[in-house]
Amino acid sequence: MSEVILEMDNIIKKFENQEVIKNISIKVNKGEFLTLLGPSGCGKTTTLRIIAGFENPTSGSVLLEGIHVENKQPNERNVNTVFQNYALFPHMNVFENISYGLKIRKVNKLEIKKRVIEMLSLVQLEGYEKRKIEGLSGGQKQRVAIGRALINNPKILLLDEPLGALDLKLRKQMQIELKRLQKKLQITFVYVTHDQEEALNMSDRIAVMNEGIIEQIGSPQDIYERPKTKFVAGFIGESNLIKTNIKKIDEEKVSFEFGEYEMNVNYKNYDNLKNRETYILIRPENIKYTSSKPRYGLRSTIKEHSYIGSIIKTTVELESGQEIIVCDYDKKKKLIGIGSEVWVYFEPEDVVIVEEGD
Amino acid sequence: MKNKNNNILKNLTIGPIYFWILFFVAIPLLYIVFISFMQRGDDGSIVYIPTISNYTRMANSLYVKVFWDSIVVATITTLFTLGFGYPFAYFAIKIKKYKFIIMMLIMAPFLTNSLIRTYGWIVILSTEGMLNHVLLRIGIVKEPLKMLYSYGAVMIGMIYTMFPFMVLPLYNSIDKMDKAYIEAAKDLGASRWNTFRTVTIPLTMPGIVAGCILVFIPSVGLFFISDLMGGSNVMLIGNLIKNQFLEANDWPFGAALSIVMILLSLILILVYVKIIGKKLDTEVF
Numbered sequence: 001m002s003e004v005i006l007e008m009d010n011i012i013k014k015f016e017n018q019e020v021i022k023n024i025s026i027k028v029n030k031g032e033f034l035t036l037l038g039p040s041g042c043g044k045t046t047t048l049r050i051i052a053g054f055e056n057p058t059s060g061s062v063l064l065e066g067i068h069v070e071n072k073q074p075n076e077r078n079v080n081t082v083f084q085n086y087a088l089f090p091h092m093n094v095f096e097n098i099s100y101g102l103k104i105r106k107v108n109k110l111e112i113k114k115r116v117i118e119m120l121s122l123v124q125l126e127g128y129e130k131r132k133i134e135g136l137s138g139g140q141k142q143r144v145a146i147g148r149a150l151i152n153n154p155k156i157l158l159l160d161e162p163l164g165a166l167d168l169k170l171r172k173q174m175q176i177e178l179k180r181l182q183k184k185l186q187i188t189f190v191y192v193t194h195d196q197e198e199a200l201n202m203s204d205r206i207a208v209m210n211e212g213i214i215e216q217i218g219s220p221q222d223i224y225e226r227p228k229t230k231f232v233a234g235f236i237g238e239s240n241l242i243k244t245n246i247k248k249i250d251e252e253k254v255s256f257e258f259g260e261y262e263m264n265v266n267y268k269n270y271d272n273l274k275n276r277e278t279y280i281l282i283r284p285e286n287i288k289y290t291s292s293k294p295r296y297g298l299r300s301t302i303k304e305h306s307y308i309g310s311i312i313k314t315t316v317e318l319e320s321g322q323e324i325i326v327c328d329y330d331k332k333k334k335l336i337g338i339g340s341e342v343w344v345y346f347e348p349e350d351v352v353i354v355e356e357g358d
Numbered sequence: 359m360k361n362k363n364n365n366i367l368k369n370l371t372i373g374p375i376y377f378w379i380l381f382f383v384a385i386p387l388l389y390i391v392f393i394s395f396m397q398r399g400d401d402g403s404i405v406y407i408p409t410i411s412n413y414t415r416m417a418n419s420l421y422v423k424v425f426w427d428s429i430v431v432a433t434i435t436t437l438f439t440l441g442f443g444y445p446f447a448y449f450a451i452k453i454k455k456y457k458f459i460i461m462m463l464i465m466a467p468f469l470t471n472s473l474i475r476t477y478g479w480i481v482i483l484s485t486e487g488m489l490n491h492v493l494l495r496i497g498i499v500k501e502p503l504k505m506l507y508s509y510g511a512v513m514i515g516m517i518y519t520m521f522p523f524m525v526l527p528l529y530n531s532i533d534k535m536d537k538a539y540i541e542a543a544k545d546l547g548a549s550r551w552n553t554f555r556t557v558t559i560p561l562t563m564p565g566i567v568a569g570c571i572l573v574f575i576p577s578v579g580l581f582f583i584s585d586l587m588g589g590s591n592v593m594l595i596g597n598l599i600k601n602q603f604l605e606a607n608d609w610p611f612g613a614a615l616s617i618v619m620i621l622l623s624l625i626l627i628l629v630y631v632k633i634i635g636k637k638l639d640t641e642v643f
Contacts, residue, residue, distance in 0.1 A: 054541055074544040081545045087538035091560045100556075101546035152546065 002029040005188050006051065006156060011060035013046055020046050021057075022212035028156070028190060033182050035191045037199040038209035039235070044192045045084075047209070048158050051190060052081050064155060080149035081158040085165065086141045088133045094120075094144055095129035101152040115151055122181070123147040139170050146181070156188045163198065175201055196236045200224060208232045215357060229357035233281045240287060240324045241279045241354070254353060256280060261296045263348050279354050284327035286350035289316055289342040297343030300324065305335050316344055394613035402607030412614035421598070425618075428594040431509070431584075432577035435516040439524035439573050440566065442517075447528040461529065464522050472519055476586050479515050480506060483587070507589035515583040520576065524569040531565025532558075567630050575623045595619055 006028040013021040021043045028034050036044040049055045050062060053074035062070040069077050080101070088097050098119055102112045120126050123143040128136075136144065142162060149157055162178075163171045179202045182189050193199055199206050200220040207217045208231070216228045227233040230241060247255040253264040258280070289300070300316040303323065307313075312335070314326045324344055336342060394412055397405040415421070450460040467475060482488050483505040490502040505511055539561060543553040559566070581596030588594075595615060602612030 052541075052545060054544075074541070075547045075549060079545075081542070083538055083542060085538065087536070087542040089539060089542070089557060089561075091563075100543070100548075104547045104552055104556075148546065 005030040007063040009061045011057045014058045031186045033189045033204045035199040035203040035206045042209040043212040044209050048192050079156045080154040082145045082162045084160045086145040094131045098147045119147040119151045159191045229355050231357045233354045238284050240282050244280050246276045259298045281352040281354050282346050284325040287326050287346045289344045294345045297345035302340050390613045396610045398608045412611045432574050435577045436574045438517045443524035512584045512588040512592050515587045520573040523572040527565045527568035531562045535561050
């Protein structure tokens with residue numbers, strides 16, 4: 001059992017009667033890389049700001065290493081933030097920026113110098129001490145911001161969409177570097193992003209947020225392969241959601257309607273299904289279509305093929321009028337013409353039952 | 359075709375301004391420079407014989423004192439308006455709700471003539487004035503205080519008059535500063551005071567310097583406040599120059615004094631440019 005470093009209990013945050021965070025409880029383990037993932041306006045940045053101390057929760061508690069900090073100032077908490085636009089001090093050079101936290105704590109000059117040099121080498125900016133912030137590239141500013149935060153040995157490093165301003169290639173590279181840095185230093189990271197790929201790539205656990213609540217917390221695999229709600233399924237990756245009725249739930253399996261068939265899935269993932277009328281999720285890569293009738297399948301029509309580099313994405317229309325996306329990695333396969341009648345089918349173990357959500 | 363029209367329009371708008379600057383600023387200024395090297399005739403007319411005596415005359419301790427006093431008064435005015443103005447602007451921005459009302463209160467006096475407002479101060483501060491009346495009534499003083507016609511009274515008048523010129527640029531630069539820097543400093547462990555000292559002040563320096571210059575330069579030359587509130591006890595450069603032109607009829611000496619005052623102001627602007635460097639054209643006002 002790993003050690004809990006941060007605990008948020010029943011956090012509610014209102015801004016002028018608007019409830020931005022409705023009720024959040026979360027535990028973060030020491031050394032963990034936790035990502036708060038969600039669309040803009042879901043409350044993820046506010047959650048981060050509550051941890052940092054820039055906002056006080058309207059109610060609820062924040063415990064850092066078991067000590068209540070919800071009413072403490074940011075400078076009284078041993079957490080540091082990497083800001084969205086870096087917020088590097090423009091009137092200071094790289095050295096002065098990185099050493100700021102140590103100077104404020106009146107660490108002696110030799111020690112500061114030693115630690116800044118170490119930090120510069122850690123973030124791969126050796127020799128940049130004297131540089132002005134103005135002249136740095138986005139990626140370099142990013143590294144300075146990370147160095148400036150990490151030099152204070154924070155218990156938790158908070159990162160607010162730190163890669164948002166970088167171009168795609170640099171973003172990918174920084175993802176790898178950040179993850180490497182986090183592994184090396186064993187520091188707890190709480191990372192905010194709206195980019196699902198970034199979240200899947202870097203995190204130990206992901207908390208998917210929507211409209212002020214956490215819809216689901218789990219490992220990237222959990223979140224992707226076993227989303228609990230329609231929102232999580234839709235937000236992470238591409239998904240086909242088909243409305244269904246639950247016929248029966250027993251100890252071992254859930255039976256649900258699929259066209260004229262009844263299918264079963266393993267029970268254990270669906271402990272508290274609220275509604276009988278719900279959705280099944282099948283990822284596009286797990287769905288197939290064929291022109292000859294399979295053992296079970298749904299009748300549909302091919303609407304469109306589109307070629308996206310490594311895959312071919314086919315849109316088919318079910319008899320109900322719903323469109324389903326099918327991904328095929330086998331590009332050599334002869335495509336079935338548009339307008340042809342086909343059957344879509346999948347393996348029962350690839351089906352996930354998701355809930356409507358609140 | 360369109361371009362040509364634009365050019366005509368451009369010249370029509372800018373033309374009068376060039377005309378104005380040429381005839382009402384440049385030529386009079388050159389004339390002042392010119393007569394500052396001339397002599398005064400016995401009847402107060404200008405005698406066109408070159409001399410530098412108008413400048414050498416200023417070395418007299420009497421005039422040095424006038425310059426010195428003016429600089430001291432202007433410096434104190436600047437320091438006080440900065441001391442009051444910074445917190446004022448800072449908190450006006452913090453209480454967002456009333457920001458507009460507070461700034462209106464600062465701007466409102468501009469709607470009245472500053473001469474009239476100075477008379478207002480005389481009504482308050484004079485021996486038979488309102489303040490003495492109140493102090494006598496509640497028994498704090500037995501004899502009415504002599505507040506008017508002193509350096510103190512001039513200081514009050516100056517600080518009062520120059521206050522908006524300090525607050526406006528300060529307000530602007532504090533308002534424009536990205537609050538993320540303040541959060542970053544706090545996040546890195548700085549207390550409120552340290553944040554203010556190491557981040558807020560340096561980042562609002564353009565506003566501080568702009569405010570100081572906007573207050574200091576007019577303060578050096580302002581004459582009606584020291585005239586009205588300082589009486590014969592206070593003599594500043596502004597008064598001296600005014601006297602040369604209107605009373606002593608010594609235009610060449612008055613012109614020489616004006617030139618020295620202008621040079622003094624120019625030096626200050628150069629200092630300002632040095633401090634702010636190439637940021638001069640960004641976000642100062």
